Amino acid sequence: MGERNETGFSFGRRVVLKLLAAAGALAGCSPRPDVEKLVPYLVPPEHAVPGEPLEYRTLCRECAAGCGVTAATQAGRAVKLEGNPDDPIGRGALCARGQAAVQALYDPERASAPLRRAPDGRLAPITWDEAVGQLAAALAAAKAKGRGRIRLLTRPEPGSAGVVQRAFLHALGAGAEHRVVFDPLDPAPLRAASKALFGRPEIPAHDLGAARAVVSFGAELLETWISPVELTRGFAQGRGQVGPERPRFTWIGPRLSLTGASADRWLSVRPGGELAVALGLLRFITDPSRRAPGLAPEAPSLFRLVKALSPAELAARAGTSSARIAALGVELVRKRPSALLGPGLSSQGTDATALAAVILLLNHVLGNVGRTLLYGLDPLDDPPSSPSAPAALVEEMAAGRVDVLLVHHADLLGWLPPALGADRALTRVPLVASFADRPDATRARAHLVLPDHHPLESFGDVAPRRGVVLFGQPVMTPLGDTRAASQVLIDVAARPPLGTPLPFDGFGALVRERAERLVRAHGAGAPVVDSVREAFQRGVVTWEVKPAVVSLRVGAAEPFLAPPPSPPGAALELVVFPTPLRAGAAADRPGWLREVPDALTTLSWIGWAELSPATAARLGVATGDRLALATAAGGAELPAYVYPGILDGVVAVPLGGRDPLALLGGARDPRSGALAWRAVLASAARAGPGAPLPRLEGSAYTEGRRITRTVTPAEPALPRPSGEEAMYGPPEHPKHRWSMAIDLDRCTGCQACVVACFAENNVPVMGPQAAAEGRYMGWIRVERYFGSEPGELDVELMLMLCQHCANAPCEPVCPVYATYHTAEGLNAQVYNRCVGTRYCSNNCPYKVRTFNWRDPEFAPPLHMQLNPDVAVRSKGVMEKCTFCVQRIRRAEHRARREGRALADGDIVPACAQACPARAIVFGDAKDPASRVSALRRDPRGFAALDELNTQPAITYLARVRSGR
């Protein structure tokens, strides 16, 4: 060591050099420089303004409907998805699942690198080079063994991804039959019936806006069926009218679904009774003695085919009365055009194609085809394979005839009933490669995981309809080391020993090429787009396509018109139904979709089994008890939920997770191959008390209070309260009073607004325990009342959020002014000022304030989704709806920058933006010309709990009841 000086410390030259060398060596040992950039850009992108969201148009791949979306990014991260207003399918709205897609992007469980199953059975990260090499080698070996050893299981890819897949299989010497396109929710019976009757294997498009009567045979059109956003929009167009011009909506099924809750009438039939009703209607309408005017010319010949069926017998088989069927028939003859829709998942039994066919015949006879039911618009770009194809694939796998199985976003294990044995069959496949980026049941068994980009990180294109092509583009740098699955296929094909390069430069280039082709197309019905850039900027290219004129093959109808089978006696029957939040496989549902309660049962996080009060009493089961269900195929144990909107003798289980599938035996509709989502229960018994349910509702009834209101054609207006004098004068709103109108006649309870609010306002996901303890944090909720008193069934849905009262009970009780009334009519909540007395929540009659019982958790990388415009609240403070004040401010700033006054419609809160039914309107009540001002004067308008004289900023428009 060096010499000591007077202070006792000294560093000689050598010591300093040694220390420097040691520090340098240690720094070099650090595995990764732990440096994070505070300012991510040295040279910022041209359009990125800090604090100002940069929006990209892209597409949603959550279901087969194919909606365009607008992704708002801040500081290079996607924070919010909204619909693409230029997209004719969604027109700017986006459903709950679409809203939640952005959360899936930041799923902590997402794979950030390719994984290979190590000998010990665990998935371990490898490099892309290794992964591509291994897959290429395995494919080459399988190819050498002969045709059919390589299979690709994929979701429908109606776009360039499908082109790549087909070319890839072709290059490997495999045929189209080796590519199984799997969409478990595809309405295959409708395709089969369309093909048989009209010679078109299509899903028709629906124009519900033109329909004067809508009849759904178990089709969950407002939840998951075909294209829910588009159907909801069309459905809502006619709502809000009180007179005879109001379209009448009839729901037919054993269970009053959320879609059924919006119906004017519920025709309850036993499971499978839909077909008997449809046949009864067909016979009634085509009966020449009724002389219904303007029926299709085939009506008499159809009547001859159904003449032999006795209406009384049909009604008995449906479990209803012939008078009710006749009443519906009279209405359908009178109200035209109409739209009859079905079957949906819950009415998809073993006779689903026959049901679909009779529904189509009814539509044809009534002249709806070509008016509300449009053929020739299904692009048939990549339609699903026969629904029995996955089962056939499983058999081949089990027989050891498959060497390589590529799985592209099709969760075989998660969606096939376990009775089909996919689990065992997978063990016989030497190499299973999954492109899933998030864990699912099939990926958990894969040997090789090649994580795909999230759609927000990738190029893509989808054609949901003829005349519509949606383009997707990456809106941010991929979070992990993922690769577009199509690009991986291109790379694998080119890789020795396979060495069969595909004729594409790359996947992104392929998508751009498609856009270029559309730009180049000219002539009649040519797309309206000038450049590739514009196609991506708009996110969609559209062109005019006329619906096809179809003709009915009467001869083909005959096989579908056989009398329906008799009911199976006294046994309990099982029905599986989808909900807007539970339409995906359980494993990949993002947190928001789990946290938000189901609208009808108010349960979150868990599956359940519904049964009627009488059935529950017979089984000795109460809500919350464990109910053990068993069928010939298997069993499941679920918490019971006693639901008055279900027929006696029926147990209904929501889709999502293994439980419903375990109960299904894999019975199919023989004509279409579609899975029957129904079964006969061998037993149902109480298995003991359950844990407290994660459930939002307290009482299911309004208990005689004036919370929701209805109007009828006889009484189309609600009385206005006089508005008593308050102790203090009404608050002044010198410039604006931000207000909202919510049309309860349009609201379908789809929860899109709720999920949008979670995304926009950084509302935390608290988990099932919090839900069971009454600590759900949502700022807007769907309240569901079955009626006024127990025993009634008159389902009312009510959106409840902060009412921003002018005379707010929460404001005077706060000791520290953490909540106060702003000059613009907002009930503001200052988080920093709040000390957490919770008095405001006690005094809020609407109970819309939520308290932070603990610090919220946003597990990385979920924190990247947080909206930087909205504070994240900490434990001990109260929070609530702000009317999206950040959006109000942004619109004000924008207007000021552009040197203009705020216009009506400039400000759209997240909930109003998301609503597919356009039930929520926001604006300035001080502006007499604004839409919201007009709606506040609507005769259907009322304020919730108006006896308290809180003078809310929210006006509800009453649901219209058109009588029984």
Added chain:
Amino acid sequence: MTTGAAFLRIEELVRATHRRPGAGYLALVLLSAAAAAFGGWCWALMIRDGMWRTGLNRPVNWGTFITNFVFWVGIAHSGTLISAILLLFRARFRTAVYRVAEAMTVIAVTTAGLFPVIHLGRPWLAYWLFPYPNQRGLWINFRSPLIWDVFAVSTYLIVSTIFLLVGIAPDAAALRVRAGGWRRRFYGFFSFGWRGTGEQWRHYTRAYLFFAAFATPLVVSVHSVVSWDFAVSIVPGWHSTLFPPYFVAGAILSGLAMVLTLLVPMRRLLHLEPLVTPRHLDMLSRLLLLTALVVAYFYAVEYALSLLRGPLPERSTFLDRATGRYAPLFWMMLAANFAGPLLLFSARVRRSPKALFFIALGVNVGMWFERFIIIAGSLSHDRLPFLWRGYAPSWVELGITLGAFGWFFFWFLLFVKLLPSVSIAEMKVQAVEEAPRDA
């Protein structure tokens, strides 16, 4: 007995309470200190993790903590009642018991004052509830009943503390004469330079009377203000003009019950039977009976008004009290607060310390239930049926409740061991006044 001997006897009896503590006493002190420490630990957990640790939810945002607050404020009331109001009314029987009651008041207010802080979501910001000048330009909302609470409770604490200390001064001086060591200095401090001169006596009696007159309206106002926490809101079951007198009566009832609950065992354990005679207990129990009848009257008015004339949510809330989630508590409350005290019509019961103890204990429990039912019961059944939801305290809340009892008894035990728990001076005055009749 001469007055001199009587004086000596009174002093001896009081001094006897200050003898070296026995194992039982020490065990009680340790037990209550341990309970208080446990409560503190529970609170620490809650501060660390948030109100997650409680059983509270939406809609029941207030529960055990606010119940405890009202309960302890109520306990605090009869101290002032016995000491100040009865002084003004010249009720003789108060002499033997008022010091205990006053001490109980001060300690109970201190305990009560903890709960509004404990129940805050962010207790470290509790000082924001005080109007103090600050550079952030923050101010408090004088329209909020919680602010009125801050003023009411702090005023009450200050006044009742002064009242207690003024009363102690001559006694401390009397004890100081014969004390040695640290006790001498201790009593010296509490005697505030008392010499017993005529001038001092004159000032003392006037000051004492003055504070009694000052404290008397506080008995009414403090609990009225506490009741406004509820009455000012629009929650059915809370929103009632009846609340201020109803709460004051309830407070006095619970306070009297607490005095009896403490006095009966104390008189036995500290051998104060000659000073606190059955007559005193009898008078206290008559007062208890009277208050119980007043409270029962308020119950009847409250229920009758809401059930017969109230709007629907009001009616529904009261039906829910009798038949709903908290119905067992409700009926137990009626039994304890109304049926129990009815037994006091019997002179035999009034003269039995054991019976009195159990009736008083019952009233204590019943009054706690009453507050719980009003607070949690009303919130659980508010205007929006969709968000009706029950509440049960978590173990953390129960731990803090237990801790509060520990805290209260810890200080109370220290008090009885260190300071005169019966007023020597007033007993002496009484002895002088009663001497001729004895002779």
